[in-house]
Amino acid sequence: MLDVSDLHVSYGNVEAVRGVSMSTTPGKITLVLGANGAGKTTTLKAVAGLEKPVSGKVTLDGTDLTGLAPHKIVRHGVSLVPEGRRIFGPLTVAENLRMGAYTADKSLVAETLERVHEMFPILQQRADSAAGLLSGGEQQMLAFGRALMAQPKIMLLDEPSMGLAPAIVDSILAKVRQMADSGIGILMVEQNAEAGLDVADDVVAVARGEVIFAGAASEARDNSAVLRAFLGEAALAGSDD
Numbered sequence: 001m002l003d004v005s006d007l008h009v010s011y012g013n014v015e016a017v018r019g020v021s022m023s024t025t026p027g028k029i030t031l032v033l034g035a036n037g038a039g040k041t042t043t044l045k046a047v048a049g050l051e052k053p054v055s056g057k058v059t060l061d062g063t064d065l066t067g068l069a070p071h072k073i074v075r076h077g078v079s080l081v082p083e084g085r086r087i088f089g090p091l092t093v094a095e096n097l098r099m100g101a102y103t104a105d106k107s108l109v110a111e112t113l114e115r116v117h118e119m120f121p122i123l124q125q126r127a128d129s130a131a132g133l134l135s136g137g138e139q140q141m142l143a144f145g146r147a148l149m150a151q152p153k154i155m156l157l158d159e160p161s162m163g164l165a166p167a168i169v170d171s172i173l174a175k176v177r178q179m180a181d182s183g184i185g186i187l188m189v190e191q192n193a194e195a196g197l198d199v200a201d202d203v204v205a206v207a208r209g210e211v212i213f214a215g216a217a218s219e220a221r222d223n224s225a226v227l228r229a230f231l232g233e234a235a236l237a238g239s240d241d
């Protein structure tokens with residue numbers, strides 16, 4: 001289980017994250033909702049070791065990961081799929097996937113690649129294509145695949161559906177569900193609250209660096225503050241409370 005407890009992260013004297021707690025566990029998707037600038041990306045970066053928390057704790061199965069270097073956190077089994085995917089366009093799909101395996105147990109790389117190809121057949125079909133030639137949805141699958149090559153227990157996903165055509169969003173989020181069902185714990189920031197709630201187990205909503213709601217996805221759907229903030233007034237009008 002990944003446990004983030006009372007995390008504080010600052011940029012100079014701007015407190016971007018002010019006492020955030022959240023968790024996820026193998027098989028589960030925890031959805032992180034919040035407006036622009038709420039501190040979602042900063043939280044994921046701090047968990048991944050890319051920002052140093054001022055205070056608070058990040059543990060994986062009881063092991064303290066707080067403030068470790070990013071590559072060490074990957075080696076402990078926590079992989080970040082960053083906002084904007086950051087794939088290497090001029091490199092081939094196969095080369096991008098291999099880069100994801102740099103911390104992995106070398107004896108398991110071939111087997112892991114096979115599992116990635118099973119989950120994302122397009123990455124096998126396009127193995128020798130330049131990654132930059134893939135569609136947006138395919139590039140997101142490549143970003144997932146690259147993270148999977150590190151054999152993670154936990155994946156941190158920052159806005160996986162960003163910039164994708166609405167028709168593709170559901171299929172990408174279905175892939176996230178499939179990764180969770182394969183036994184990975186997922187912490188996912190997703191601006192598309194409606195589609196995110198369809199696949200999530202739990203929800204944490206943040207505003208101005210603080211948690212304003214934490215509960216099951218089904219409870220979030222019934223919570224008027226969450227509805228108003230993230231699903232819009234139309235959803236509220238259609239709810240019972």
Ligand SMILES: Nc1ncnc2c1ncn2[C@@H]1O[C@H](COP(=O)(O)OP(=O)(O)OP(=O)(O)O)[C@@H](O)[C@H]1O
Nearest residue numbers: 011014015016034035036037038039040041042043
């Ligand atoms: N590198 C940085 N230096 C200074 N301030 C930053 C930096 N990155 C983020 N911030 C500030 O920290 C706060 C939280 O930003 P963060 O990117 O975590 O928000 P977010 O919830 O991911 O927003 P978005 O929905 O726009 O992605 C914002 O006020 C932002 O301006």
Ligand SMILES: [Mg+2]
Nearest residue numbers: 040041042083
């Ligand atoms: Mg962000």
